[in-house]
Amino acid sequence: MSSELWKEALRYFPGGVNSPVRAAVKPYPFYVSQGKGAYIYTEDGNSLIDYVLGYGPLILGHANEYVKEKVIEQIEKGWLFGIPSRVEIELARKISLHMPSIEKIRFVNSGTEATMNAIRLARGYTKRDKILKFNGNYHGAHDYALVDAGSAASEFGVPNSEGIPQEVLKTVIVCEYNDLQCVEKKLKNEDVAAVIVEPVMGNMGVIPPEKDFLKGLREITSTYNTLLIFDEVITGFRLSMGGGQEYFGVSADLTTLGKIIGGGFPIGAFGGKREIMDMLTPSGKVFNAGTFNANPISMTAGLATLEVMERENVIEKTTYVAEKVTEELERIKYPHVINRVKNMFQIFFGVEKVSNATEARRAKKEVYLKFQVNLMKNGVYFPPSQFESVFTSLAHYDDNVISDTVLAIKKSSELS
Ligand code: PMP
Known part of the structure; x- marks a missing residue:
């Protein structure tokens, strides 16, 4: 019971x-x-x-039967190697086919890890510390995201979590969703590494972007050499196979993914322009690593899910x-x-x-x-x-x- x-x-x-x-x-x-x-x-x-x-x-x-069969086939072969396997390339190929802004990708284990690493990468690339997010957007459960956060953080009355150092909080600027004027003002007056946004807000209930909000973000961020991160953990392979960026016709510098691309198994990913992604270890000096990164079960389930989505x-x-x-x-x-x-x-x-x-x-x-x-x-x-x-x-x-x-x-x- x-x-x-x-x-x-x-x-x-x-x-x-x-x-x-x-x-x-x-x-x-x-x-x-x-x-x-x-x-x-x-x-x-x-x-x-x-x-x-x-x-x-x-x-x-x-x-789903097809996903189940593929996962069981993989389980027969083993489920963790800490060594590259073919399926990670197949999933990466499929993702970048549908999302051309993703030239290179890193697979991690949750949406939280995806946004945390994308933000670190944006800082490393731009050599700036601040990020701008929107009130009620949820980007996972790490320090830089738990400022005016939506989802359970709002449901339980802690949009601003305790336990986050003041020094960290000072690096996070918040604007209201759909308020381009605020973004313009902040980017003009402060050095901002990245603007991170949910293309459709899915963590305050559902809130669509107003017409030209995302296009406006693209223009303003380009003007100030700030990176635009689309957090497509929900919207990726949901609004369209190319996610919110295809649906709204706006391209991001970095994209974070999760949820659907793991077919129900733990996953996260971040990807984008080659020149930015190559700053990641081992080719660059922004660190990321993970015992379970690109684990074959999540890769297999994700690939099988995307195959069904293409077919049906x-x-x-x-x-x-x-x-x-x-x-x-x-x-x-x-x-x-x-x-x-x-x-x-x-x-x-x-x-x-x-x-x-x-x-x-x-x-x-x-x-x-x-x-x-x-x-x-x-x-x-x-x-x-x-x-x-x-x-x-x-x-x-x-x-x-x-x-x-x-x-x-x-x-x-x-x-x-
Ligand atoms: N970004 C968005 C837009 C999300 O909706 C979520 C989770 N709902 C996350 C990041 C965090 O993902 P995870 O729960 O896999 O850490």
Whole structure:
């Protein structure tokens, strides 16, 4: 039973969990025993249609057969060597084919490592210390990213984590998302190594960039010789095969990736212009290393996932599901706004517009939570936090899954 497991978990783990958002499920987290396709199965014998999907990586759904076969084949051959293997080249080739701005890449193990290293590299390359980020963007759980951070950092009221040295905080400048004037002013007055941005904000719910925001960032950063880092940990291979940069037609100097490119296994990556990437050890003097970097299981699962995506038009199918679900959400009587870009979306109650983190924080979180709990009772799992994105998968591209979801939304919409 989940209730018993939870009691025990509280003894072993701070807050009962190993990553904070997992504790946001009310009244206590359910424990998962299995996942298949669009469904997860709980220790209490319930099944739920899963719109969280591991917070983004599982764009094919749970335990996809093709990915599973490839991973098992790899497991037969061994799972860690600390020696290069063929599959890392195959995955790199595929990524740079779809994302031409990535001429060279380094595979690491999480989105956190990806942004931490991309930032260090930008500093090494430009010989400048400061970085600029946006309020509510989440770039992982390292010191330079935990300033006005979204996602669980906002959900649990610590957008600015304790334990980060003042000296570090002084190097991080924050602007409001979609505010180009702020960026222009800061870059003009201070030496900034890099601007890091989520092309679509997926960590304050979903917030799209306003028209010309990303293009404007490209122009301003070029003017001041500041690097532009697109954090595509969520948007890479989600908005399009070429990520946010292809979707919005803006090229980045450095790109960080994670989630989908590991097919559900731990991964991160950062890549970009050859001349910048070559500053990385062993060809350059900016250090990065990792026991598990480019481990063959994550490489294999990621490659298999991208192969399925190429074959099956996954982005359009997952977008179709998102359209059907949001059409039903539109009908909810309680005043709300829905932000959707392709296959990622979120609903905000009690507000008319959400175009930055400050506006997102004004939404009625308690109404969202009530809706989320109602949905769970009706067999659908939406993120347990307002500040996460709803995702769809290839496995959701199914009439029964869609009609069951629509019915659950209808039954869950009494919110006043
Ligand atoms: N960047 C973005 C945009 C993310 O959404 C996340 C995680 N949700 C990260 C970085 C950090 O990735 P990880 O959790 O794999 O460290």
